[in-house]
Each structure stands twice: as structure tokens, then as C-alpha cells.
Amino acid sequence: MNFRKASALAAAVVALSLTATACGSDDGGDGAGNGGGGSGDGGGSTVTIGIKFDQPGLGLQTPDGDFEGFDVDVATYVANELGYDAEDIEWKEAISAERENMIKNGDVDFVVATYSITDQRKEEVSFAGPYFIAQQDLLIRADDEVTDVEQINDLNLCSVAGSTSAQNVAEKFAPDAELQEYGGYSECLTGLENKAVDALTTDDAILAGYASQDAHAGKFKLAGLELNPEHYGIGVPKDDTELRDKINAALEKMVEDGSWARFVETHFGPAGYEAADAPEITETD
Structure with a gap:
């Protein structure tokens, strides 16, 4: 440069x-x-x-x-x-x-x-x-509830290939969860809306941005779990x-x-x- x-x-x-x-x-x-x-x-x-x-x-x-x-x-x-x-x-x-x-x-x-x-x-x-500094969390459908980290092992999760969020699921807090890794978060969001997955996991700042979009108003919410800084x-x-x-x-x-x-x-x-x-x-x- x-x-x-x-x-x-x-x-x-x-x-x-x-x-x-x-x-x-x-x-x-x-x-x-x-x-x-x-x-x-x-x-x-x-x-x-x-x-x-x-x-x-x-x-x-x-x-x-x-x-x-x-x-x-x-x-x-x-x-x-x-x-x-x-x-x-x-x-x-x-x-x-x-x-x-x-x-x-x-x-x-x-x-x-x-x-x-x-x-x-x-x-x-x-x-x-x-x-x-962000915190890893879950984005879930508005009528769902995930209140405990142990529940994550029973979920079908989506994250993005190459992200630390995907690594954390497998290696830290939910090794038994079914994890799908897509190329981008938008694909995960579509899967969440279509009920192909139970939750999208990544940083809470990213999730808040998606949840606040007009097109998604009232559809999704953050679980409120601080999984990993x-x-x-x-x-x-x-x-x-x-x-x-x-x-x-x-x-x-x-x-x-x-x-x-x-x-x-x-x-x-x-x-x-x-x-x-x-x-x-x-x-x-």
C-alpha cells in the first residue's frame, strides 16, 4: 500500500x-x-x-x-x-x-x-x-425458547463454514448438535425461516442485525445465551x-x-x- x-x-x-x-x-x-x-x-x-x-x-x-x-x-x-x-x-x-x-x-x-x-x-x-467484542448466541424463531446451553445438543443448528461459531459448536458447548455449515448467513436465515434448521448460531451483533431487518420483523429473536466471546x-x-x-x-x-x-x-x-x-x-x- x-x-x-x-x-x-x-x-x-x-x-x-x-x-x-x-x-x-x-x-x-x-x-x-x-x-x-x-x-x-x-x-x-x-x-x-x-x-x-x-x-x-x-x-x-x-x-x-x-x-x-x-x-x-x-x-x-x-x-x-x-x-x-x-x-x-x-x-x-x-x-x-x-x-x-x-x-x-x-x-x-x-x-x-x-x-x-x-x-x-x-x-x-x-x-x-x-x-x-461480541458474544456468540442463537437466533431462533420468535415462538421458540432455548434457555439452557444443554438444550443446544438437541437442536439442528446452522452456521457458516470457516467461522469460529461453527468450531465452537463442535468443540466447546454442543458436540452432539446436528450442525449444517452453509456458505453465508443469509442461507442459514432462509433455513431458519423455512424450519429446515432450529437455530442460526453466530455472534450476537450479527444476529441482531438480521432480526432487526424490516423483512424479518417479528419472525426471529435472540436466545440471550452468552456462549463465547x-x-x-x-x-x-x-x-x-x-x-x-x-x-x-x-x-x-x-x-x-x-x-x-x-x-x-x-x-x-x-x-x-x-x-x-x-x-x-x-x-x-
């Missing part, structure tokens, strides 16, 4: 624009914003960022081709701090099972895609952050300490200037989801 030094004036513009517009959007939303504050040198440099395209509230491609969500705003803020304007960002879909490969192959510069930091993943890539990090190439440290500095600034809290309220507030406080950055070695 070609990092360009952002001026103090440009940084101020970023802070204002973050509260005014959604990334890549001209509709005046509350996200990270078009017209970001990277200084820009007119050289056409771009940054490629992997995000999710199908997670409402986190990373979602809208019908008009724009992108919105908490991860999108975080990624846009970080890119601005690295010297890139919003129009310099190329978004690529980061399917869960392909995130490490995308980073290692150079398909993206970094990944901001509900990417849980794990020791296994750190053997292949490095992380900045964390910038968010998930620390979201920004994936970077293995041992790229320079990029990691620059992103960590951007994340710290994002919390300090209030942008992190605004992003949380914008994208999780309408769903009634209460996010944990911004976590301490630990990925420094």
Missing part, C-alpha cells in the same frame, strides 16, 4: 464527515462518510478492504450498490487515517472461509469483516485491534507490524474522538442491541 500523509485540516474534515454520511453513499446517512479526509495527492492510489456484503448492521451491500454497517464505518475511518479518501477504497467481499487466503494472496490490503482473533488464525495472518480484529498480512501499528493508532483515535460510540449507536441502536464497551487494544506484539 502507498500511505499518504494526511494533513491536520483533512483529519478535521474526516471527523465531521464521519457523522454525516454513510460510506460510499450520497444519501446523507450517519456512517463513515463519502468525502473523507485523506489528504490525497491526485495520484490515484487506492486501498482494497475486505468486508462482509450480507451482514445488516455490520457489512451490507445495499440494492443501489453502496455499503453500510459498523465494520464499513470502522474500515473507512481507518482508511482515512492511513491517508485514503472514501473514493479511494475498493471493497471486496470477504467470505468467512476465504479471509486468510485473501490476505495472504494480496487480494486485499486488510480485512474488517467480523473477523474474530484466534490463535489458529494468527498462524497465517496478523491482527490489529480488537475493536469490538468474540474479539473482532482487523486482519493484515503476517508480521506486517508497520501496518498493524498504524491501524491500532487509528482505532485508538476512533474511540477517543467519539466516532466509535457514534458508529455503535447508528448501527446497533435501532436493533436494541447493547454493545460492550470499546475493548483495549492488545494486538501489539
Whole structure:
């Protein structure tokens, strides 16, 4: 990547624009914003960022081709701090099972895609952050009840291949549950609605986004089980300490200037989801 030094004036513009517009959007939303504050040198440099395209509230491609969500705003803020304007960002879909490969192959510069930091993943890539803590939970139909972890062993679950949620089911709390692994959460949601599965399991922030969509109003609910904490990090190439440290500095600034809290309220507030406080950055070695 070609990092360009952002001026103090440009940084101020970023802070204002973050509260005014959604990334890549001209509709005046509350996200990270078009017209970001990277200084820009007119050289056409771009940054490629992997995000999710199908997670409402986190990373979602809208019908008009724009992108919105908490991860999108975080990624846009970080890119601005690295010297890139919003129009310099190329978004690529980061399917869960392909995130490490995308980073290692150079398909993206970094990944901001509900990417849980794990020791296994750190053997292949490095992380900045964390910038968010979620809890694994279940999304169930509105008239169902799951109140105990032991009940999960009797369920037909759905999760996404390559996700930590799927691994946790098999290895930690529900080894006897029947688990179906699909390519995306949208497929699991269809299965839940059609009663092909009993529950969708992943991070509560992701589940809250799906449950709050107008199309799903009244159909689903979170079980309210805190099954496993998930620390979201920004994936970077293995041992790229320079990029990691620059992103960590951007994340710290994002919390300090209030942008992190605004992003949380914008994208999780309408769903009634209460996010944990911004976590301490630990990925420094």
C-alpha cells in the first residue's frame, strides 16, 4: 500500500464527515462518510478492504450498490487515517472461509469483516485491534425458547463454514448438535425461516442485525445465551507490524474522538442491541 500523509485540516474534515454520511453513499446517512479526509495527492492510489456484503448492521451491500454497517464505518475511518479518501477504497467481499487466503494472496490490503482473533488464525495472518467484542448466541424463531446451553445438543443448528461459531459448536458447548455449515448467513436465515434448521448460531451483533431487518420483523429473536466471546480484529498480512501499528493508532483515535460510540449507536441502536464497551487494544506484539 502507498500511505499518504494526511494533513491536520483533512483529519478535521474526516471527523465531521464521519457523522454525516454513510460510506460510499450520497444519501446523507450517519456512517463513515463519502468525502473523507485523506489528504490525497491526485495520484490515484487506492486501498482494497475486505468486508462482509450480507451482514445488516455490520457489512451490507445495499440494492443501489453502496455499503453500510459498523465494520464499513470502522474500515473507512481507518482508511482515512492511513491517508485514503472514501473514493479511494475498493471493497471486496470477504467470505468467512476465504479471509486468510485473501490476505495472504494480496487480494486485499486488510480485512474488517467480523473477523474474530484466534490463535489458529494468527498462524497465517496478523491482527490489529480488537475493536469490538461480541458474544456468540442463537437466533431462533420468535415462538421458540432455548434457555439452557444443554438444550443446544438437541437442536439442528446452522452456521457458516470457516467461522469460529461453527468450531465452537463442535468443540466447546454442543458436540452432539446436528450442525449444517452453509456458505453465508443469509442461507442459514432462509433455513431458519423455512424450519429446515432450529437455530442460526453466530455472534450476537450479527444476529441482531438480521432480526432487526424490516423483512424479518417479528419472525426471529435472540436466545440471550452468552456462549463465547468474540474479539473482532482487523486482519493484515503476517508480521506486517508497520501496518498493524498504524491501524491500532487509528482505532485508538476512533474511540477517543467519539466516532466509535457514534458508529455503535447508528448501527446497533435501532436493533436494541447493547454493545460492550470499546475493548483495549492488545494486538501489539
